[in-house]
Amino acid sequence: MLKVTDLKVNYGGIEAVKGISFEVPEKSIVTLIGANGAGKSTTLRSIVSLEKPASGKIEFLGQDITGKDTDYIVSQGITLVPEGRKIFPDLTVLENLKIGAYMRKDNLTDDLNWVYDLFPRLKERHWQPGGTLSGGEQQMLAVARALMSRPKLIMMDEPSLGLAPLIVKGIFEIIREINRQGVTILLIEQNANMALRTADIGYVIETGRITMTGTGQELLVNERVRQAYLGK
Amino acid sequence: MSKKTNMIISALLLLALFGAVLGLEQMLPPTHIALTVLKKGCIYALVAVSMNLLNGFTGLFSLGQAGFMLIGAYTYGILTIPVADRASVYQYFDGGIVQFSVPVIVGLIAAGAAAAVFAWLIGLPVLRLKSDYLAIATLGFAEIIRAFFQWDKLGRLTNGSNLLRKFPTFNSIAFPFIVTVICIGIMVLIINSSYGRAFRAIRDDEIAAEAMGINLAKHKRMAFCISSFFAGVGGGLLAMYQTSIQAATFRSSMTYEILLIVVIGGIGSVTGSCIAAFLFIASSEWWLRFLDTEMYIGSFKVPLLRTGFRKVVFSIIVMAVVLFARRGIMGNREFSVSGIYDFFKKKFGRKEAAK
Numbered sequence A: 001m002l003k004v005t006d007l008k009v010n011y012g013g014i015e016a017v018k019g020i021s022f023e024v025p026e027k028s029i030v031t032l033i034g035a036n037g038a039g040k041s042t043t044l045r046s047i048v049s050l051e052k053p054a055s056g057k058i059e060f061l062g063q064d065i066t067g068k069d070t071d072y073i074v075s076q077g078i079t080l081v082p083e084g085r086k087i088f089p090d091l092t093v094l095e096n097l098k099i100g101a102y103m104r105k106d107n108l109t110d111d112l113n114w115v116y117d118l119f120p121r122l123k124e125r126h127w128q129p130g131g132t133l134s135g136g137e138q139q140m141l142a143v144a145r146a147l148m149s150r151p152k153l154i155m156m157d158e159p160s161l162g163l164a165p166l167i168v169k170g171i172f173e174i175i176r177e178i179n180r181q182g183v184t185i186l187l188i189e190q191n192a193n194m195a196l197r198t199a200d201i202g203y204v205i206e207t208g209r210i211t212m213t214g215t216g217q218e219l220l221v222n223e224r225v226r227q228a229y230l231g232k
Numbered sequence B: 001m002s003k004k005t006n007m008i009i010s011a012l013l014l015l016a017l018f019g020a021v022l023g024l025e026q027m028l029p030p031t032h033i034a035l036t037v038l039k040k041g042c043i044y045a046l047v048a049v050s051m052n053l054l055n056g057f058t059g060l061f062s063l064g065q066a067g068f069m070l071i072g073a074y075t076y077g078i079l080t081i082p083v084a085d086r087a088s089v090y091q092y093f094d095g096g097i098v099q100f101s102v103p104v105i106v107g108l109i110a111a112g113a114a115a116a117v118f119a120w121l122i123g124l125p126v127l128r129l130k131s132d133y134l135a136i137a138t139l140g141f142a143e144i145i146r147a148f149f150q151w152d153k154l155g156r157l158t159n160g161s162n163l164l165r166k167f168p169t170f171n172s173i174a175f176p177f178i179v180t181v182i183c184i185g186i187m188v189l190i191i192n193s194s195y196g197r198a199f200r201a202i203r204d205d206e207i208a209a210e211a212m213g214i215n216l217a218k219h220k221r222m223a224f225c226i227s228s229f230f231a232g233v234g235g236g237l238l239a240m241y242q243t244s245i246q247a248a249t250f251r252s253s254m255t256y257e258i259l260l261i262v263v264i265g266g267i268g269s270v271t272g273s274c275i276a277a278f279l280f281i282a283s284s285e286w287w288l289r290f291l292d293t294e295m296y297i298g299s300f301k302v303p304l305l306r307t308g309f310r311k312v313v314f315s316i317i318v319m320a321v322v323l324f325a326r327r328g329i330m331g332n333r334e335f336s337v338s339g340i341y342d343f344f345k346k347k348f349g350r351k352e353a354a355k
């Protein structure tokens, strides 16, 4: 579904992503794991053109989307749940959700019901300004907002960041549930353990390069991965 | 309270206000200061809301309001001076080059459109800048445009540094009131539309807004043009109110006055801007006037009261408001019928519970 080939991204001359290639098959959950500063967020941001790639190719459903405008890419069915949630603090929960569906002009009732089913908490609090939600609720809102665009592929940048273990578990359950409903998922995580358990395929990124790949299970038992990312 | 009843009651209140203002106009002598305040207040309310749309709702800090008002005022004047009067108005420039005139409403719409076109052109390079640079660039633009319109070479269009006069004006307060209500109504509709939501999303978090597929450049330009359009209409109204136009009067201090109104009323509150506009104009033009005249109690001369003291007191009041009510009168809330209803319901409900 998504195919990234030899992607390079620079920040003012410094190479943050040094030629990585990976694939996300339709209806799968793929995870990128790696240390801080490895270039994971940069990769996701460049897929939706929030950073312009220096070279390389990004294909989505067979179409070359490298360097296309972000609004076009979103309209083609990719959304990003940005790192650090980034919900709109002064907009109500409902308005946040409506912004998520900004690229669509059709009726939103079904979609609102869909995300309210996934996150009943948001329905209770639909009138509340986003900034007054708790951290966990904000993360739910960030995911729900992304779902409102009816994406084919949803990319999540560290959805479990700063959340209590129980909430993290809940978030991962939701991720699996969304995937069961047919949405493809590309996931970045610090929490490698949870991510690899959930994912079909995992890639390990180190300083801008992919150094290992395998199924989630394979990487979970891999000696190097266990030492570097699972702390064992 | 349902949205519909809310709307109906608000509309009725507005109508009642309109009736009261017209009644007042009948009762007071035509030169009474209260009428001046109401007329000027309407115009400032319109321009303040237009500035709030940009600064408060979209988060783009622009200081070009006086410049866009100037463009609006000139466009209105140039297009509406009756053909017969052009020879005398443009006496130093062979009667000017424009030799037709349009109806008042067309003139006002053209005033807005001209300001919007300028905004679009300036927006192309300037909206890419970070917010503080935008403020500097728009302020510079307003200064340049003021000099530009007084330029002799443009005299056949702008009458150079001479006054533009003899264009249609208004006598009754009804005209600025209605125009302002319509314009603010349109802006409120925009703010509550999906575009308005996108503007507020940009204000809250540009990167997240972009990630949602909101085209930043396009939406910023749109907000800038809409805001400038209504500033231009406000400029046209101001010209009608002043009955003559001179570029030199559209100084940056005018922009600061409007900015003050926006801040005092509450950044992100339309009703706040309206209320603050009337309070601002009333206190600067009317309520504090007595401070400027010397006063004797018996043979005792009250100290400090002399010409100019009003401005000192006024500045102190403004500073106090900004210091102690940092979010302005309304914060980012709105004054609404349903809001008052809820407020009293809560109060009343609490009393009931206490019993």
Ligand SMILES: Nc1ncnc2c1ncn2[C@@H]1O[C@H](COP(=O)(O)OP(=O)(O)OP(=O)(O)O)[C@@H](O)[C@H]1O
Pocket: A011, A016, A034, A035, A036, A037, A038, A039, A040, A041, A042, A043, A083
């Ligand atoms: N806007 C930027 N300007 C300059 N350098 C940047 C910018 N954004 C990221 N970088 C650099 O690029 C490298 C990769 O950053 P990136 O955010 O992609 O890392 P990451 O893998 O997501 O890390 P983390 O797990 O800590 O979020 C880092 O060295 C970072 O300092």
Ligand SMILES: [Mg+2]
Pocket: A040, A041, A042, A083, A157
């Ligand atoms: Mg990151």
